[in-house]
Amino acid sequence: MKTIHMPQMEQEFYKGFMGWVYSCRTTEAIISYRAGGEIREILVYDPMWLVNCSAKDIECLFINKIRYQSVDKEQAQQFQRVVSLCFQKSINSESKWKSL
Numbered sequence: 839m840k841t842i843h844m845p846q847m848e849q850e851f852y853k854g855f856m857g858w859v860y861s862c863r864t865t866e867a868i869i870s871y872r873a874g875g876e877i878r879e880i881l882v883y884d885p886m887w888l889v890n891c892s893a894k895d896i897e898c899l900f901i902n903k904i905r906y907q908s909v910d911k912e913q914a915q916q917f918q919r920v921v922s923l924c925f926q927k928s929i930n931s932e933s934k935w936k937s938l
Contacts, residue, residue, distance in 0.1 A: 847890040852898035860906040860914035900925040
């Protein structure tokens with residue numbers, strides 16, 4: 839397998855961003871945002887899926903740290919680490935990068 843399949847992520851949720859939290863019940867990161875008159879959620883099962891967010895969305899998640907319960911710190915921080923790496927290395931859905 840040369841590439842890992844990454845699902846498409848909703849783009850530009852930063853415009854109505856409300857917050858993101860790690861759910862120990864579903865073991866997912868849940869990103870909440872307002873779109874028009876409704877509140878939507880993006881369920882992120884694998885931290886690596888976050889590389890498919892837009893640059894502005896990555897920046898939003900980097901600035902607004904993930905919330906979690908203290909017992910879930912290690913799991914939640916995996917999502918935050920991916921976002922931090924993407925922010926620092928400019929890895930996002932708009933960039934063309936090669937892994938070595």
